[in-house]
Amino acid sequence: MNAELNNHPEKLKVKLVPLAEKHLEAVMEIERDLFNQPWQVEDFRGLIAKPEALSLTALAENKVIGYSCCWIVIETAELGNIAVAREYQGRSVARTLLEATIKGCRKRKVTVLFLEVRSSNRRAIELYKRYRFAEIGIWRGYYSHPVEDALIMKLEL
Numbered sequence: 438m439n440a441e442l443n444n445h446p447e448k449l450k451v452k453l454v455p456l457a458e459k460h461l462e463a464v465m466e467i468e469r470d471l472f473n474q475p476w477q478v479e480d481f482r483g484l485i486a487k488p489e490a491l492s493l494t495a496l497a498e499n500k501v502i503g504y505s506c507c508w509i510v511i512e513t514a515e516l517g518n519i520a521v522a523r524e525y526q527g528r529s530v531a532r533t534l535l536e537a538t539i540k541g542c543r544k545r546k547v548t549v550l551f552l553e554v555r556s557s558n559r560r561a562i563e564l565y566k567r568y569r570f571a572e573i574g575i576w577r578g579y580y581s582h583p584v585e586d587a588l589i590m591k592l593e594l
């Protein structure tokens with residue numbers, strides 16, 4: 438990343454810590470607010486328990502304001518979830534989470550990071566493109582509520 442992008446004027450200072458049980462109540466509140474098909478608390482719990490997961494909580498002003506969930510299988514990783522509470526969006530929190538995830542993947546010798554995103558989710562797609570994720574395919578009708586295609590994106594690390 439170049440210096441200009443890292444020094445975004447609106448950038449909020451956040452602390453990143455591993456996702457933990459104590460964060461889940463706040464995480465579920467954000468998750469239910471942002472997604473039509475929210476993950477269940479057990480989905481997050483499953484990742485906390487897994488050593489091959491790389492899941493982060495973003496904290497600011499003494500509260501949970503965002504999170505990202507990634508899991509690694511040998512040299513491949515999947516970013517399964519990333520979200521920032523509505524009132525904190527647009528202040529580079531997702532960038533901070535994504536940069537830490539990419540760094541963590543590199544440290545664990547991951548060579549490729551995949552994700553899927555709703556084809557209408559412009560914000561998320563812009564974010565991923567900024568980090569040089571490439572569109573590599575489409576799964577037709579992958580999502581429900583509403584039915585929508587998934588864009589598959591990949592970042593070579």
Ligand SMILES: CC(C)(COP(=O)(O)OP(=O)(O)OC[C@H]1O[C@@H](n2cnc3c(N)ncnc32)[C@H](O)[C@@H]1OP(=O)(O)O)[C@@H](O)C(=O)NCCC(=O)NCCS
Nearest residue numbers: 471519520521526527528529530531532554560561563564
């Ligand atoms: C997508 C999401 C995680 C971005 O979080 P965020 O903290 O607001 O993002 P950032 O402030 O770090 O912005 C990073 C980049 O995202 C894109 N972005 C953010 N807000 C945007 C907006 N309103 N319009 C277009 N692009 C936007 C831009 O590329 C931005 O880079 P820039 O600040 O240099 O312009 C957040 O909007 C969110 O939680 N959305 C709902 C959950 C979701 O859709 N998650 C992704 C599932 S695949």
